Amino acid sequence: MKKFVVVLAAGNGKRMKSHLYKVLHEVCGKAMVAYVVDAANGTQPTKIVTVVGAGAEQVEQTLAEKSDFVVQHQQQGTGDAVLAAKPLLAKEVGVTLVTTGDTPLFTSATFNALFSHHLTAGNAATVLTAKPANPFGYGRIIRDEQGHVLRIVEQKDGTPAELAVNEINTGVFCFDNQKLFAALAQVTNHNAQGEYYLTDVLEILRQQGEPVGAYAMSDFSESLGVNDRVALAAATKLMQRRINEAHMRDGVTLIDPERTYIDCDVKIGNDTVIEPGVVIKGDTTIGQGCQITTGSRIVASHLGNHVTVTASTLEHAKMADQTDIGPNSHLRPGAVICYGAHVGNFVEVKNAEIGENTKLGHLTYVGDATLGKDINVGCGTIFSNFDGVKKFHTTVGDHSFVGAGATLIAPLQIADHAFIAADSTITKDVSRYDMAIARGRQVNKPDYWHRLPLADSEEWK
Ligand code: UD1
Ligand code: CA
Numbered sequence: 001m002k003k004f005v006v007v008l009a010a011g012n013g014k015r016m017k018s019h020l021y022k023v024l025h026e027v028c029g030k031a032m033v034a035y036v037v038d039a040a041n042g043t044q045p046t047k048i049v050t051v052v053g054a055g056a057e058q059v060e061q062t063l064a065e066k067s068d069f070v071v072q073h074q075q076q077g078t079g080d081a082v083l084a085a086k087p088l089l090a091k092e093v094g095v096t097l098v099t100t101g102d103t104p105l106f107t108s109a110t111f112n113a114l115f116s117h118h119l120t121a122g123n124a125a126t127v128l129t130a131k132p133a134n135p136f137g138y139g140r141i142i143r144d145e146q147g148h149v150l151r152i153v154e155q156k157d158g159t160p161a162e163l164a165v166n167e168i169n170t171g172v173f174c175f176d177n178q179k180l181f182a183a184l185a186q187v188t189n190h191n192a193q194g195e196y197y198l199t200d201v202l203e204i205l206r207q208q209g210e211p212v213g214a215y216a217m218s219d220f221s222e223s224l225g226v227n228d229r230v231a232l233a234a235a236t237k238l239m240q241r242r243i244n245e246a247h248m249r250d251g252v253t254l255i256d257p258e259r260t261y262i263d264c265d266v267k268i269g270n271d272t273v274i275e276p277g278v279v280i281k282g283d284t285t286i287g288q289g290c291q292i293t294t295g296s297r298i299v300a301s302h303l304g305n306h307v308t309v310t311a312s313t314l315e316h317a318k319m320a321d322q323t324d325i326g327p328n329s330h331l332r333p334g335a336v337i338c339y340g341a342h343v344g345n346f347v348e349v350k351n352a353e354i355g356e357n358t359k360l361g362h363l364t365y366v367g368d369a370t371l372g373k374d375i376n377v378g379c380g381t382i383f384s385n386f387d388g389v390k391k392f393h394t395t396v397g398d399h400s401f402v403g404a405g406a407t408l409i410a411p412l413q414i415a416d417h418a419f420i421a422a423d424s425t426i427t428k429d430v431s432r433y434d435m436a437i438a439r440g441r442q443v444n445k446p447d448y449w450h451r452l453p454l455a456d457s458e459e460w461k
Contacts, residue, residue: 002094003045003115004177008081008198009033009101010053010072015228021055023101024062025232028239029263029281032226033059035104037066042108043115046094049085050101059101077195078171079187082180090181095119098180098198100171104235105222105242111172117215118174124210125179125202127152128172130220137227138168139199141214149214150206152199156192167216169199170223179205239264269305287321301331304339317349338373352383355398368410369394378404378422385410397432 013022023033033050040048050067052059053075060069072084082098089096095118097111110128118126127149129141139152140162152169153162183204187196206212217223226232243264244257251270254260259276262268266280269288277294280286284298287305292298295311303309303319310326317331325331325343334351337343341354344361352366355373360366364377367385371377375396384407385391392410396402400414403422414420418430421437430436454460 001119002092003043004089004092004094004096005040005043005045005048005111006082006085006089006096006098007033007036007040007048007050007067007101008078008098009036009059010051010056010081010084011075011102012054013102013227016232017229021058022226024055024058025226027104027226027232027236027264028243028261029265030104031062032104032235033101034062034066035264036099036101036106037063039106039108039111040097040099041066043097043111045097046092047088049088051081051084077189077193078198079184079196079200082198083184083196086181086184089177092177094177096175096177096180098173098175100225102226103171103223104226105224105238106172107222110217110222113217114172114174114215118213121213122211123174123213124176124205125212126174127199127202127214128170128223129167129214129216130170130223131166131216132168132220135163135166135168138225139171140165141167141169143167143214149202149212151203152197154191154193154197154199167214170217171225172223173198173201175201176210179210183208293326296326368392369396371396372398372400372416374399375402377402378406380405382407383410384408 009023016022024031037048048067050063050069051072052069053072056071068088070084070088072081095115097115114128137155139154140158142150142153142162144150180201183201186204187200189196191197202212221238224231224235226235240261243262244254244260247268248254252268253273256276260274261279263281265283267285269286271288272286272290274292275294278292279297282300284301286303289305290303290307293310296309297313299315301314301317304321306322307319308324312326312329314331316333317335319337320339322340323337327345329343329345329347332350335349336353338354338356340357342359346363347360348365350367352369354360354371357373358371358375360377362379364381366383368391369383381402383394394408394410394412396414397416397418399416400418402420405423406420407425409427412426413429415430415432417433419435420426421435424436424438426436426438449455
């Protein structure tokens with residue numbers, strides 16, 4: 001039996017009050033619609049068709065080759081949206097699962113269970129239902145005395161008795177593909193919203209004598225639909241728990257998982273310990289036995305094994321095994337910290353490689369540079385890389401010593417085993433085994449105190 005999936009993602013999402021199209025709002029680093037399409041892909045369907053409308057280009061870009069696309073030009077309801085997929089699906093024989101793009105928590109397991117239930121029951125249509133604590137806003141499942149599904153009634157159309165029902169339409173269905181498109185042709189917009197409701201297909205099929213059923217899922221939270229920012233935060237909380245639990249089961253220690261924020265694609269090795277108040281985003285990988293302390297934010301970065309990050313920010317950076325950073329330091333794009341290197345406190349590194357076992361202890365800026373191994377960079381050193389127009393590069397060779405407070409004005413080549421005296425402003429290249437010193441000489445003036453204005457003041461007597 002061939003499987004197809006239709007993802008409805010053309011609605012305006014007015015309730016988000018956003019410039020960003022609703023289904024592109026992210027939950028733990030991934031667009032909501034991408035979760036839906038990934039879960040759908042997990043059921044190995046022959047084809048996935050995503051129905052797009054306003055903001056179509058961005059949705060197509062986000063999903064790229066994961067889905068086919070059709071455009072619904074005017075948002076006239078969920079039934080009309082499924083009809084937009086007709087050119088790609090109408091001729092197919094098989095089962096079509098329809099789902100919405102604003103329900104990021106559905107899993108492949110649930111979609112698979114619905115497919116199986118639908119096929120085993122031999123239904124023409126099966127709706128996935130759930131029982132939330134508060135059914136307000138959802139379509140209600142209306143059954144007869146024997147429990148057969150009669151129809152679905154929307155919040156805005158229901159009588160008080162119908163709205164008292166707490167079994168709701170999760171917005172996910174399986175249909176016999178041919179029967180779905182035949183029934184959609186008969187859906188009208190005679191309802192409170194003047195829309196073509198997909199939900200009406202169930203009643204149409206039942207009146208034709210087709211078997212129509214429901215499959216009740218036990219965990220309502222998976223079906224949470226995001227229509228506004230409050231629901232977006234609720235979905236993010238649930239996804240965060242799911243992500244964090246998976247890491248803990250894989251051997252990562254999260255001291256307080258409720259206060260640890262890890263995006264969905266992050267990979268973390270076992271025996272890594274993460275303190276509360278840590279944010280790890282994007283395509284980040286962290287090795288084994290690392291320590292990440294409170295106040296760290298790590299974005300699209302790669303950390304080896306036994307790395308310590310203390311209250312620091314890393315963006316598009318790399319830290320090899322046995323390195324450490326912080327507190328209060330910043331790795332910006334292109335920072336590469338090689339094996340055993342030490343980045344201490346108040347250090348910023350941008351587009352620079354810091355060689356093996358090199359030390360940047362304190363208050364240093366390194367931009368556009370290549371540092372060899374076993375270098376000591378003293379406190380307050382500045383790699384001055386910008387003349388207001390262009391950026392220039394500095395190289396420092398292995399085993400060199402850069403004294404505290406040096407300013408290295410790029411472009412500059414400092415060889416291996418070079419010694420830069422503290423507080424020097426270096427503008428010329430330095431050769432192997434040379435010492436460079438460039439600073440004013442100290443002059444001591446004997447008894448000068450008595451010639452100073454303060455000498456007459458009471459305060460300094
Ligand atoms: C819908 C269901 C409701 C169900 C709920 C579950 C209908 C009529 N109602 O209501 O029974 O309980 O989902 O979350 O189906 N969309 C389009 N084109 C349109 C209209 C909507 O693509 O013309 C898309 C939206 O982008 C969204 C999905 O369909 O992803 C659902 O639309 P929405 O307006 O959120 O429907 P609900 O009011 O939540
Ligand atoms: Ca919705």
